Amino acid sequence: GENVEQHPSTLSVQEGDSAVIKCTYSDSASNYFPWYKQELGKRPQLIIDIRSNVGEKKDQRIAVTLNKTAKHFSLHITETQPEDSAVYFCAAGNYGGSQGNLIFGKGTKLSVKP
Amino acid sequence: NAGVTQTPKFQVLKTGQSMTLQCAQDMNHEYMSWYRQDPGMGLRLIHYSVGAGITDQGEVPNGYNVSRSTTEDFPLRLLSAAPSQTSVYFCASSSSGWANYGYTFGSGTRLTVV
Numbered sequence: 001g002e003n004v005e006q007h008p009s010t011l012s013v014q015e016g017d018s019a020v021i022k023c024t025y026s027d028s029a030s031n032y033f034p035w036y037k038q039e040l041g042k043r044p045q046l047i048i049d050i051r052s053n054v055g056e057k058k059d060q061r062i063a064v065t066l067n068k069t070a071k072h073f074s075l076h077i078t079e080t081q082p083e084d085s086a087v088y089f090c091a092a093g094n095y096g097g098s099q100g101n102l103i104f105g106k107g108t109k110l111s112v113k114p
Numbered sequence: 115n116a117g118v119t120q121t122p123k124f125q126v127l128k129t130g131q132s133m134t135l136q137c138a139q140d141m142n143h144e145y146m147s148w149y150r151q152d153p154g155m156g157l158r159l160i161h162y163s164v165g166a167g168i169t170d171q172g173e174v175p176n177g178y179n180v181s182r183s184t185t186e187d188f189p190l191r192l193l194s195a196a197p198s199q200t201s202v203y204f205c206a207s208s209s210s211g212w213a214n215y216g217y218t219f220g221s222g223t224r225l226t227v228v
Binding site for chain 2: 001006009032034036042043044045046049051089091095101102103104105106107
């Protein structure tokens, strides 16, 4: 089955700096790669996703890149703000194959210091 | 439109007791999944369903049963609770359309087994 590795497990940056979180996946059939943000005590919320037919996607200060050959994808947050502090999860799934089988990484705790 | 609704929000069980965690969605989503979240372990897939009458096992299915008799409901049953099942449980649902594929999570159920 799919296995998703996520690094780093913790990340501390100064406000205004950029943050990068990286994930690798094992199943070459995976074609859907979402990122979730989870604030303390809250549910995970989808912040951006990318499908295998594109290499990069941006939404304001966040962007995701995908390298299918190397089986890795990354989340980039620019101009970080204190409200970006949260746990971020990457995931991988095979839409069209085992639909619903979305596998998550173990998470990255991002701290943005004012 | 309530989204994904989970009940109860909190529950304490004694070892050996059984219970059902409820999950309902009003978005007419075909796909539904159950995850458990433990510190440092991310979100682990327990069971998932791609439609009414169809369920499948995820990464950690032992000790749990599911059924999907309607599109709206996807209950998770703990057969004989064990302390190792102390966790936060999240239900999630998604549309089956490729353009709209993306999981929405419920607010979670915090379960403690003593």
